Amino acid sequence: MDTEAEVLDTLCEDFGCRWMVVEYGNRVSPYGRTELVRSAVELVDVELQKSFPIEDGHGTRASVYRINRPVREIDTLELPMPSKSEGEVFHARPIPTRSADASWPARAGAMSWTPSQAAISSL
Secondary structure, three states: OOOHHHHHHHHHHHOOOOEEEEEEOOOOOOOOOHHHHHHHOOOOOEEEEEEEEOOOOOOOEEEEEEEOOOOOOOOOEEEEOOOOOOOOEEEEOOOOOOOOOOOOOHHHHHOOOOOOOOOOOOO
16 A cells, blocks of 8 residues: 555455544554554544544544545454464454444443553554
């Protein structure tokens, strides 16, 4: 991926993903593809849904964005797991979509995550 548009294309077409979570803070790496992903949220077809603190003592925040593009339906994702053993693949099934125009869940406003609970990575 070399452009912000390619980031969104990959998420929507290859991974069937409409949502993107980006972590911001002092301890987040500014190198590699991280900055490309962060700049992708500035595109016109990406909309901020929610931003909230992560209780890690370092002022880290996470922002949830909705990608307003068509998303390819995926049955199973194959995720290589090189840290486990060469050639090992984890098969994941995406969370089903409630509707084509599903918005950020209302119950998410009550979330308070700590680093050990959050399934958020520094892209």
